[in-house]
Amino acid sequence: TQLLEQSPQFLSIQEGENLTVYCNSSSVFSSLQWYRQEPGEGPVLLVTVVTGGEVKKLKRLTFQFGDARKDSSLHITAAQPGDTGLYLCAGSPYTGGFKTIFGAGTRLFVKA
């Protein structure tokens, strides 16, 4: 059974702090997505990483895919209250395949 474990489960920080959340598995994925979900809404795609070691930046968010394509991290620089939400990672075992495994998420709260 393929699983994606996210850590920490919950994170509460002050505005301006940096943070990193992790997404780990013992399985290899062909691609991995990060989504952000705000209260009362559905998840929204942030990024897809596909190559081992790949780093992608989205403004203050930096995403990295592990060299072995089994893990990923999301780093947020100078967090803002607007970053508050549930961050989900999702892995796809096969390119072009529909099967996607979702992690349980990291719930981030950024205090002003």
Next chain:
Amino acid sequence: NAGVTQTPKFRILKIGQSMTLQCAQDMNHNYMYWYRQDPGMGLKLIYYSVGAGITDKGEVPNGYNVSRSTTEDFPLRLELAAPSQTSVYFCASSYLSITSGAYNEQFFGPGTRLTVL
């Protein structure tokens, strides 16, 4: 484009009642999905569809049924509601093509919060 729309937003059911959760997408996506999200858990796939007229079970299909008569619509039916079906339900869609090597980047609706008492 409206993206993925879901109705209703909220619903309370009594045990044994039935209902249909509606989902529609206007992006001409071939794949559509139903997930449930329970507190502290990841999204669990209930059913999925690869195109009109083709559906299949996901990870947790028991107690649910689906149909897909058009590309746009993918309703989820609960026949005999049980407290264990209390959850938030999300519909999603994506475009996948083996030849294009596309990645499964899904677009989600806003969800339906269902409580069964």
